[in-house]
Amino acid sequence: MIKILLKTVFIVFFTVISCQLSAQILKGKVTDSTGLFIPGATIQVIGHKLGTSTDANGKYAIKFPKTGTYRIRVSFTGYQNTETDIQMDSISKTMDFALSDTKTLLQNVVVIGSRSSVPRTNIESVVPVDLITSKDVKTFAQVDLTQILNYVAPSFSSNRQTVADGTDHIDPASLRGLGPDQVLVLVNGKRRHTTALVNINGTFGRGSVGTDLNSIPVSAIERIEVLRDGAAAQYGSDAIAGVINIVLKKVTPYSFSTSFGQSDSKALGRNFSDGRTFQADFSKGWAFRNDKGFINLAGQYINREYTNRGGLDTRPLLYSAAPTKGALESEATFEARYASLKAADDARATANGLDRNNMRVGNSDSKNGGFFLNGQYNFNKNSNLYFATGYTHKTGSAAGFFRLPTQTTQIDLTLFPNGFLPFIDTKINDLSFSVGSKGKIGTWDYDISNTSGQNTIKFNINNTVNASLPLGTSPTSFYAGELLFRQNTSNLDLNKKYEFDGGLMTSLNTAFGGEFRIDNYQIKAGDELSYSFGQPSAGIPGRMVGTSFTAAGAQVFPGFKPGNAIDKSRNNVSAYADFEAEFGPRVLLEAAGRYENYSDFGSNFSYKFTGKIKLFGDISLRGAYATGFRAPSLHQRYFNNESTQFVAGNPTQVLTVNNDNAIVSQFGVGSLKPEISRSGSLGLAGKIAKTFTFTIDAYNIDIKDRIVFSSQYARERTSSGALIPTGVVNQILNTVDPNAQVNSVQFFTNAITTNTAGLDVVLTNRFNLGTKSNLLLTVAGNLNKTVVRSINGSDKIESDPTLKAKLFDRLERSRYESSVPKNKLNITANYTIDKLSLVIRTVRFGEVTYLNAIDPTVAANNLPAELDQTFNPKWITDFSVSYAANKSLTLTIGANNVFDIYPDKLYINPRNNENNLSGISTDNYTGGLDNTSNGRFLYPRAISQFGYSGRYVYGKIACTF
Incomplete structure (x- = not known):
């Protein structure tokens, strides 16, 4: 903590001093023809390595090395460039520029979704595209790109996972409720590689491979374009849900920022002040002489400490095995013996400092x-x-x-x-x-x-x-x-x-x-x-505990x-x-086709038709129909590992096998093939009264042959743990494992057909309230529903109800149908007056539902009905206040989740209570008789709503010169 504070003080001191030493020789602002400022406009001194860009309020400043006549060029994509000569003969001059604007708002120009060289805005685009500017991504305290997008883009969903192995460090993300591997990521329009990790744990996106968006520094980003439409015919595999294009910065001024914050939460009757996060970043873009190009360098460092929102371990005995009631022992005698054993166990735990809050349930250390580095030479x-x-x-x-x-x-x-x-x-x-x-x-x-x-x-x-x-x-x-x-x-x-x-x-x-x-x-x-x-290499045999094997x-x-x-x-x-x-001027039609041939599974052809008709004024009707595909990843094709689980006290192997394994062929499952999609969208987009823009788009996506990670096929056993010779899984596993060392197996297969339907709405209005103040209001929402229409296994799996039921159980089904919010609403108000800026954002995360693998509504299963649980919608509100001390220095304070909102708590079975002795020792159902894993998980972790770290407060210093 001391080191972090010292780092913060040093960087703050350095930043402030640097800002004060920077002299602003030529300064001013850049606006459009209506007087609205233009953030991100480029101001370049032709023939010199001098240049900058406007800040969030359209202001700029350039330091000149000496007096003389200079030619200044001001440009922004979609506007007509302007050039002028200026004589620098004093230490300070002011010059404002007004660019000739098109019929659209300039800051909404995008390039994704069309291969035309003519720039268009998101309301002119023939398909729905969200534009997220560098200002949007740095307004609040989120420092990871996935977390920023989760709160900015309603159709995007991502949350940090916990107790999920490698997935704790790489956030799975969703666009329009589809999987992490069904959205294509581009950087400067070029395909971005995915991660090496396949998610095989019990989280959203299980079985998928995504792109690590957090490996791209936020300080390097000029804007993010989110194409919410199937685009495999244009960009290839993975673009079933859409495309995220990250555009890097070009010519920019020196920019430094640093922030520090931590949780300030009072959930569970406790005060939490963990999750301390320190962030520092920089960027600078230099223009080459004589319009020869540019080079931009950006970097970022984030140090995030862990958070813990775990509950107390409710298992009554920590050091002693649970006793069994003797055949002739009375209930009163047994409970007295149990109580005495528990008292001794508790005393031992107290003496040794063994805390029942023994888990870390929350964000990992990171x-x-x-x-x-981004550059161009002409x-x-x-x-x-x-x-x-x-x-x-x-x-x-x-x-x-x-x-x-x-x-x-x-x-x-x-x-x-x-x-x-x-x-x-x-x-x-x-x-x-x-x-x-x-x-x-x-x-x-x-x-x-x-x-x-x-x-x-x-x-x-x-x-x-x-x-x-x-x-x-x-x-x-x-x-x-x-x-x-x-x-x-x-x-x-x-x-x-x-x-x-x-x-x-x-x-x-x-x-x-x-x-x-x-x-x-x-x-x-x-x-x-x-x-x-x-x-084995040293001849040392595995250890036994009595007659039981230990875990390898x-x-x-x-x-x-x-x-x-x-x-x-x-x-x-x-x-x-x-x-x-x-x-x-009113009709635009597009057709695209793409043929791909893969060395491991063959070929695919995708096509897309889009159209836009301008109805009246600047209001257009647009639509698209497309086919698409996603090639099975090499990870899904070849990943394999072994782990150990305990059955009747004995360790047995659980295999994750690839499609080359003989066990998979015994299930009749062949090599993976591509997922195939058909999607359609229809929407309205336009502008009213120059400042109000809107887009409303409905969509429908059908996907067949979706690749899933199967549930575990475990050997059938009697209640005493003995193998059932006639068990169908036993017979399959015995063909390759006659010694019964393998207990269960899981694998990837094309197993389900799904339908996803929804609606995206984005409304924006900018109010010019005077020469020094303006207000930007945005309302954006997403409605989304995914349904698994069919489950299709191999002929052998289809012929056996037991095999088919285990291929894709109801828990796996809930990961696709209800583990991300069915709706999300984002309302943002950004008010600027002179040097002060206030931003308030509230996001409503819709309900999510968890289904237990075993159906608790079936009486024979004898399980609590609450094992299936729906978590109610919640509103999360953030705010930030920024003060521009001068042209270079901006100070910000704020809070995310200011009202300290948490998801609904998980259901806790009253029988799983350390004060209730009867029934505790008989809790042998995998995962416990509730969803809390013996009280240690208080909030849902198998579904993705908005996390559970509570209120986060922070301060930030930014310097631009």
Whole structure:
């Protein structure tokens, strides 16, 4: 804490001094023709390495090295550039610029969704596109990109996960309620690689592979364009839900900011002041002389401490095994004996300092540092070279489940006599590089590029043991292996626009292109002791506890074995054509088609038709129909590992197997094939009275052959733990595992057909309240519903009701249908008066529902009905107040979740109460007789609503010069 405060004081001091030393020689503001300021406009001194851009209030300032005559150019995408000469002969001058505007609001210009070279705004776009500016992403305290988008974009959903292995460090995200792998991410219009992690734990997005948006520094971002429409025919695989295009900064002034904050919550009758977060970032873009291009460097560092909102462990005995009632023992005698044992157990826990609040349920520890470099060099007017490269290094520490002293087959009491909380520590490296050239060849525009990216995740398991080693000999730290994914994409794009005089068609934009991509996925084994039973290489057998085997490998995360190690690659070749025709000023039609051929599963053809008709004024009707696909990821195709679970007190193996494994073929499951989608949208978009804009879009998405991660197929056993010889799963597993060492198996397969329907609404109005004040109001909402229409297994699975029921149980179904909010509403007011800015935002997160794997509504299951639980909608309100002390320095204070709102609490079964002795020792249902895991989880973690860290207060200092 002291180190963080010292860092903050130092950076604040440095920032303030730097700001005060910077002299503003030429200053002013840039507006449109109506007088509204334009943030992000570029002011460049032609022929010199001087330039800047306007701030959030349209103001700028440039320091000149000496007196003389300079030519100034002011530009912004979608506006006509203006140039003027100025004589600098004094220490200070003021010059304002008014750019000639088009018929639309300038700050809403986007490039995603169309291959036309003509810039359009989000209300002119033929498909729905959200535009999120650099001001939007830095208004509040969220410092991770996924968290920023979760509160800014209603159709986007993402929350940090807890006690979920690697998923604690990489947030799964959703667009329009679909999976993390059904949205394509671009950076400067080029495909971004995914992570090396496949989510296999009990979180939203289970079985999917997403993109780590948090590996991109927020300080490097000029704007984010969110295309909410199927676009596989334009951009290829993964774009079923839409596309997120992150546009990097270009020529910008020096910009520094630093912030510090922490939780200030009073939930559960306790005061929480954890989750301290320190953030510092910078960016600067330099213009080359004589319009030769630019280079921009941006970096960011985030240090986030963990939060804990866990409850007390309700298991009555921490050191002693639960006693059993003797056949001749009376109930009163048994309870007296039980109470005496519990009193002694409690006294021992108190003496040894064993806290019943023994988990970390909340955000993990995380440190995230990285940079991005973006640049362009102009050879001449018809040719340039561009590049972008970034590197991020993240470390994290996430806790698992606490191991009690009573769990003797999972613990070494000579090392941890009071139990232990194991940690999964990760080192994540993300590297990307893109280089290309744009220009003209004859009358054609061309863009040729190559983009490479790599993501690696190393797992180190700490504060744990390999319980199978002789007592006192186990290490407490293990290297458990590494995941790696790399991708290389080469593109060639050609574009030409034809103009016609007379006739029905007035213009035709044609675009053609091709892509060649190589993917590589690797699993690297950990150290022997991270996965071994005993130490076979040294001739040390696995340890026994009585007649029971101990657990193999590092507790909480056994390492990858040499048998799990893989190195698999594939390639694909694609070609596309895109035609966009204008029929006068009111009608725009587009058609696109794309053919792709993959080396591992074959080919696919996708197409898309879109259209827009201007009804009257600036109001248009737009619609689209598209087919799409998502290629199975290499992770889903080849990931495999082994873990240990205990059945009747005995450790048995649980396998995650890939489609090459003989066990999978026994289920009749073949190789994975692509997911296929059909989607349609229809909407209205427009502008009224120059300042009010709106978009209203309805959508419907059908997806067949969706890839799911199956439920566990466990061996059938009697109540005493004996195998049932006639069990269908037993017969399947025995064909490859006659010694019954494997207890259960799970795998990826194309199993379900879904339908997703919804509505997106975005309303924005800017009020010019005078020369020094304005108000921007935004109301944005999303309604969304996903339904699993059918479950389709192999012929063998379909023929057996038991196999089909286990393929995709009701818990897995709820992850698709009800684990993200069915609706979200965002209301934001941004009021600026002179040097003061006040922003208030309130977001309504709709209801989510959790379904238990075993149906509690079936009387025979004898389970509490509340195991199925719906969590009510909640409003989360944030505010920030900023003061511009001068042209360079801005001070901000604020709070997120100012009213300290939490989700509904999880259902707690009254029988799971440490003060109620009867029934405690018989709680042998997996996961407990409620959803709290013996009281330790008070809020839902298997579904994604808005998290549970409570109120967060912060302060921020920003300097621009």
